[in-house]
Amino acid sequence: MNEQTQLAGISRRRFLGWTALLSAAVSLPARVWAWARPEAAFAATGIDTALAGLGGTPTVHDAIQFTTPDIAENGAVVPIRIEVDSAALPNVSKVSVLVEMNPNPMAAVFDIAPDTEVYIETRVKVAQTCNLYAVVEADGALYMQSRETKVTLGGCGG
Amino acid sequence: MIKKWAWLIGILAMPALSDDGIFDEYRDLMGDDNPAIFVIDEGEALWFEPQGPRSASLEGCDLGLGRGVTAGAYARFPRYFEDTDTVMDIESRLLHCMQQLQGRDRDTLLAKPYSLRGDMGTELEALVTWLAAESEGAVIAPEQVHPAERAMYALGEEVFFYRAGPHDFSCATCHEQSDMRIRLQALPNLTEHQDAAETFGSWPAYRISEGLVRTMGWRLQDCFRQQRWPGLKLGSEVSVALQTYMAVNAAGGVMTAPGLKR
Amino acid sequence: MRLMLRTGVLLAGALTLSSGVVSSERLDTVLERSFVDNGQATVDRLQQDPVQQACHHSRSTPPDAATATSLRQERLDAVIFPADGDFLGDWQRGAEVADNGRGLQSSDDPAQPNGGNCYACHQLAPDEVAYGTLGPSLTGYGARGQSEPMLRYTWTKLWDTHAYNLCSHMPRFGAQGILTEQQLKDIMAFLLDPASPVNQDL
Amino acid sequence: MSRIKIRAQQADGITEVKALMRHPMETGMRKDQAGESIPAHFITEVAVFHGERTVMRGYWGAAVSANPFLGVRFKGGEAGDTVKVTWVDNQGGAGEGDTTIR
Numbered sequence: 001m002n003e004q005t006q007l008a009g010i011s012r013r014r015f016l017g018w019t020a021l022l023s024a025a026v027s028l029p030a031r032v033w034a035w036a037r038p039e040a041a042f043a044a045t046g047i048d049t050a051l052a053g054l055g056g057t058p059t060v061h062d063a064i065q066f067t068t069p070d071i072a073e074n075g076a077v078v079p080i081r082i083e084v085d086s087a088a089l090p091n092v093s094k095v096s097v098l099v100e101m102n103p104n105p106m107a108a109v110f111d112i113a114p115d116t117e118v119y120i121e122t123r124v125k126v127a128q129t130c131n132l133y134a135v136v137e138a139d140g141a142l143y144m145q146s147r148e149t150k151v152t153l154g155g156c157g158g
Numbered sequence: 159m160i161k162k163w164a165w166l167i168g169i170l171a172m173p174a175l176s177d178d179g180i181f182d183e184y185r186d187l188m189g190d191d192n193p194a195i196f197v198i199d200e201g202e203a204l205w206f207e208p209q210g211p212r213s214a215s216l217e218g219c220d221l222g223l224g225r226g227v228t229a230g231a232y233a234r235f236p237r238y239f240e241d242t243d244t245v246m247d248i249e250s251r252l253l254h255c256m257q258q259l260q261g262r263d264r265d266t267l268l269a270k271p272y273s274l275r276g277d278m279g280t281e282l283e284a285l286v287t288w289l290a291a292e293s294e295g296a297v298i299a300p301e302q303v304h305p306a307e308r309a310m311y312a313l314g315e316e317v318f319f320y321r322a323g324p325h326d327f328s329c330a331t332c333h334e335q336s337d338m339r340i341r342l343q344a345l346p347n348l349t350e351h352q353d354a355a356e357t358f359g360s361w362p363a364y365r366i367s368e369g370l371v372r373t374m375g376w377r378l379q380d381c382f383r384q385q386r387w388p389g390l391k392l393g394s395e396v397s398v399a400l401q402t403y404m405a406v407n408a409a410g411g412v413m414t415a416p417g418l419k420r
Numbered sequence: 421m422r423l424m425l426r427t428g429v430l431l432a433g434a435l436t437l438s439s440g441v442v443s444s445e446r447l448d449t450v451l452e453r454s455f456v457d458n459g460q461a462t463v464d465r466l467q468q469d470p471v472q473q474a475c476h477h478s479r480s481t482p483p484d485a486a487t488a489t490s491l492r493q494e495r496l497d498a499v500i501f502p503a504d505g506d507f508l509g510d511w512q513r514g515a516e517v518a519d520n521g522r523g524l525q526s527s528d529d530p531a532q533p534n535g536g537n538c539y540a541c542h543q544l545a546p547d548e549v550a551y552g553t554l555g556p557s558l559t560g561y562g563a564r565g566q567s568e569p570m571l572r573y574t575w576t577k578l579w580d581t582h583a584y585n586l587c588s589h590m591p592r593f594g595a596q597g598i599l600t601e602q603q604l605k606d607i608m609a610f611l612l613d614p615a616s617p618v619n620q621d622l
Numbered sequence: 623m624s625r626i627k628i629r630a631q632q633a634d635g636i637t638e639v640k641a642l643m644r645h646p647m648e649t650g651m652r653k654d655q656a657g658e659s660i661p662a663h664f665i666t667e668v669a670v671f672h673g674e675r676t677v678m679r680g681y682w683g684a685a686v687s688a689n690p691f692l693g694v695r696f697k698g699g700e701a702g703d704t705v706k707v708t709w710v711d712n713q714g715g716a717g718e719g720d721t722t723i724r
Contacts, residue, residue, distance in 0.1 A: 037666060037681040069184035071549070073342070073420045077366040077687040079187035099685055103651065107685035113696070116677050117636060121693030123188075125649075125685045152342050152550040156384045156521060156540060180549075193689035195627060196644045275653075276660040278646055316447055319479050321472040323465045324524050324598060325591040328476065332554065340540050340552040369646065369688030382455075386524045388465060389458030396454035 041096075041106045050098055050105040051135070054142065058135050061143035063089035066134035068147045075126045075151035082134045084118035092118045094137040101130035126151050180342060194287055194364040194416035197279055197371045201288025204281055210260025219255035221248070221289070222301075232286075232293035233413050236402045238304035245310045247401050249375045250393030252285055271392055272376045279371060286373045287362050290415035297412060298359055300405035307402070310395075314403025317396050318348070327385040329400065343420065348404055355411025358404045363417035371416055374401060458526035471495070475587035482586045496583040499576050500594065502601060507571040507608050514610030515617065517603050518544055524598065534598050536607055541590070544610070545617035554589060561611045562619035574611060578604055626719030630705040637699030637723055639670055641692045641707045645717070649684040663713055670694055671706040699723050 041053025051057060067081040084092050095110045095118060107124045118136070126132070129151050135144045205216045205228070221231035222239070235248045242254060249271070256262045271282045301307050321328040329348070332340060336347040346353035361374040372380075375392050378400055382390045390397055451466050468476060474483045474491055482488045501507075520535025522528045538544055541555035551557075564570055576583050579594030593599040599607070610616050627642045643665065650662025664684040670677050670692075677696040692707070699705070706720040 042681070042683045067187065069181075069187055071180060071184065073181045073184050074367045076369065077188070079184070079189075079691075081187065081693075102685050103649075104683055104685065106683050108683065109681045110694075111679040111681075113675070113677050115698075116696035117694075119693075119695040120678075121640075121691070123687040123691050125687055150549070156340055156343070156537075191640065191642050191691055193642060193644070195642070196625060196689070199625070274655050276646070276648065278644075313447075313450060317451075319476055320447070320451075320468075321476045322468055323461075324596045326472055326475075326589075326596070327591075330479070331589045334479075335554070338552070338554050340554065341550045342552075345554075366687075383458075383461070383525050383527060386461060386465065388455040388461045388463045389526060391454055391456060394454035395450045399450075 038106075038109055041109070042104060044106060045104060047098060047100045047105045047133070051133075051142075053106070054094075054096055054109075054135060055137070056142055058133075058142035058144035060145065061089055061136075062145075064134055064136055064143060064145040066132075066145040066147055068132050068149045070148075071150040071152060072126065073152070075128070077123045078126045078132075078149055078151075079123050080121070080132065080134075082118070082120045082136075084136055086118060089136070089138055089143065092136050092138045095120050096133075096135040096137075097122070097124060098133040098135065099124060099126050099130065100133070102127050188366075188418075190418075192364050192416065192418045193369070194362075194371050194418070197284050197287040197364070198291045198416065199288075200279065201284035201286070201291075204284055205288060210256065210262040212259065212261040214259045214261075216252075216255055216259060216285070218259050219252070221251060228289055228292045230293050230296045232289045232415075233296035233298050234301060236307075236310065236398050236405060237301040238307050245304075245306050245398055245402065247375065247393060247398045248286060248289060249282060249373060250398070252282060252289075253393065268392065272373070272379075273368075273370050275368075277370070283362070283371050283373055283376075287371045287416050290362050290413065293413040294415070295412060297410060298355060298405060298408045300402060300409060302406060310399045310402040311406050313395065314399035314401070317399055318403055323386040325386045327387075329381065329385075331385075348407060351407055351410070354404055354407035355409075358408035359411050359413045360415055360417030360419070362415055363419045365419050367420055460524065460528070460530050461526035471582050471586075471592075475582075488586050492583060492586050495580045495586075495595070496576070498595065499579045499583060500601075501572065501575060502605060507575055507605060508566070508612060509602060509605030509607075509609045511606070511609040511613040511616040511618075514603075514606035514608070515545070517599065517607055518610055519548075533600075533603070536593060536599055536603070538607070546620070546622040547617065558611060558618065560619060562614055562616065564612075566612055571608070571612075574608060575604070578607060626707050626709075626717055628705065628707055628719050628721040630699070630721055630723040632699050632701055632723045635697060636695050637672070637697075637703075637705070638695050639693065639705055639707070641670075641719070643668075643690045643692070643707075643709060643717060645688070645690060645709070645711065647684060647686055647688045647690060661713075663711060665690060665709045665711045668692060668707065668709040670696075671708070672696060672699055673704055 038053055041050050044050035044053050063085040065083040068078065072078045080097060082095050086092065092112055095112060097107045098105045099107050108122060110120050112118055126149055131146045131148050133144055133146045135142055208215050217226045221228065222234050222237050223231050232248055236245050238245050253267050256267055257264055271280060273280050273283060302311065318329045332345050333348040336350060336353065338345045346357040348354050348357065361377055362371050364371050375397060378397055379390045455463050455466060457463055471491065474487060477483065517536045518538035521537040521540060522532065523534025539548060539551045541552040543551040543557035543559050546559050580592045581588040581590040582592065591598055594604055611618055625644045628639065630637055630639045645665055646663055647665065648660050648663040652660045654660050662684060665682050668680040668682060678694045701723050703723045704720055705723060706718065708718045710716045
């Protein structure tokens with residue numbers, strides 16, 4: 001059965017010693033990276049302060065395709081997708097996701113390498129029905145798209 | 159058998175119970191990736207790990223198909239075991255093996271069988287998840303041969319319709335009609351084969367609301383909590399009886415667990 | 421009141437019933453063994469009252485005509501109407517009661533007010549999309565007016581649905597003490613007040 | 623348990639990477655059953671590498687969902703190339719996983 005569980009190179013036998021192995025294998029934390037986590041934006045408790053932490057007020061740009069569900073089955077996991085048409089908006093270097101009504105609206109920032117696609121998929125927590133923002137930085141300017149996602153009570157209500 | 163890319167190619171799909179398609183877009187975006195894949199690995203590792211005073215693994219555990227046979231075993235539960243002279247669900251059978259083979263203490267094992275808020279999973283949850291994955295694609299075929307197995311079905315049916323508590327709720331209150339929902343949650347009609355098969359076959363399941371895999375034993379406990387009933391004991395006659403009722407109604411369906419649910 | 425162990429013979433051990441019939445004595449002992457007190461949700465809740473018993477044995481459909489008639493009348497006679505004769509409270513507070521799904525579960529704080537959890541089963545205000553379908557839609561309920569018979573009918577349905585619909589799935593919010601008289605008045609207003617969102621077009 | 627499942631697939635010069643990480647992503651705002659605060663525990667930084675090249679670096683807050691999913695696309699990449707995903711969290715934990723492009 002071992003070959004069947006070789007997912008992404010992690011066999012069962014390797015998994016058994018995985019935790020110990022990790023501390024040795026992964027010693028390349030943030031310090032050696034050239035970019036930095038925008039701490040002010042992450043610490044912000046309101047959408048305006050969070051945007052200020054990213055560098056200002058973005059303008060709406062149609063080259064940003066921001067996909068979120070209109071209605072989410074559960075706020076704990078809301079799938080999002082951000083795609084930028086690089087012909088219409090070139091040189092995108094950063095992509096950010098913000099959730100307006102979360103205690104800390106800043107959810108994630110992605111630094112995009114110069115010669116790659118601008119395409120990000122992830123899942124975020126959405127505390128209540130509100131607007132989600134996709135903000136991108138290109139040539140030092142900020143652009144955005146926003147979408148409302150409804151968060152519903154799916155179960156027995158208790 | 160665990161399929162290498164099962165988490166990416168749609169085998170762990172959401173159930174298609176009726177909720178008027180309101181979450182189709184959400185589920186489309188979610189895709190088929192199911193974090194239960196991690197829990198399957200964890201359960202498999204735990205099965206082979208020597209534990210307890212006897213430093214034994216669970217490889218000698220008889221889940222009904224012979225010692226150490228895991229493939230397809232989940233799909234045959236609940237079933238009668240001669241060595242205990244009772245009908246057992248998979249969770250109580252695993253606890254039995256942990257006591258008998260590994261020499262572990264029952265009260266300690268029962269202290270926290272299911273995850274609480276903030277946990278990433280328990281040993282029992284992981285083992286059940288792996289064993290369910292070992293029955294993926296298997297036909298649901300609970301034993302109904304021994305008189306005790308048939309009696310369990312009858313008891314399960316009786317309890318299913320039993321109304322009690324301050325809200326007068328029974329299992330049937332929510333689960334004897336088709337195409338109904340509570341809030342936006344589709345409710346399976348567990349008296350009917352199709353819904354019973356889809357439901358029984360998709361537990362244990364990763365619950366995205368909790369970030370955890372939950373088992374059928376937990377599911378029943380939580381139903382009774384919401385029914386305003388007292389606490390259901392793991393492996394109790396009522397728990398095993400209701401699982402038998404569902405499994406027999408589901409018989410002939412296919413195991414798809416671990417599922418992915420809200 | 422604890423569950424009574426009515427049979428001393430069929431105690432612990434394997435189930436050995438040979439047919440599909442489970443006697444009620446047997447069921448009591450099995451329930452007693454299978455459940456434990458869990459906070460406010462105690463095992464005595466499993467003792468059935470006459471309504472629960474009648475509706476259980478008939479599988480959620482009303483029992484025989486004679487039993488049904490007498491039970492229905494008994495429930496009707498037991499309805500307690502508002503002492504001050506005023507049926508309508510505050511629809512805004514009623515909206516909160518309708519939305520709240522908590523109360524009387526082992527996981528709930530008994531010091532907090534119970535909810536009515538109306539949206540679990542009914543459509544009410546049309547802008548709330550998360551409603552269940554186990555019960556009929558009550559959107560626009562206020563169109564039925566506020567005549568005395570209408571007020572008494574609606575109150576009775578909330579207090580004890582079995583007075584009209586024996587073996588309905590709906591909880592007995594008044595008779596079982598789930599909601600207070602004031603909460604029931606607030607729900608009445610939420611249903612019937614022309615200003616309530618229940619009675620607005622989307 | 624620090625593990626990552628990764629798939630990388632290449633078509634028409636674009637490689638798509640999908641990764642699933644085992645992590646609780648605790649916000650620090652939840653309480654456990656006993657009423658005690660559950661400490662914040664979340665991935666703060668994540669990176670995707672194609673061989674030696676960094677194709678994406680992410681900085682996350684606790685609002686990314688538990689057992690996080692990440693999908694990215696990059697130009698280039700041939701079948702057989704190595705794709706690696708790494709993360710570090712706010713408690714000093716780290717994870718790494720790799721796969722080959724199909």
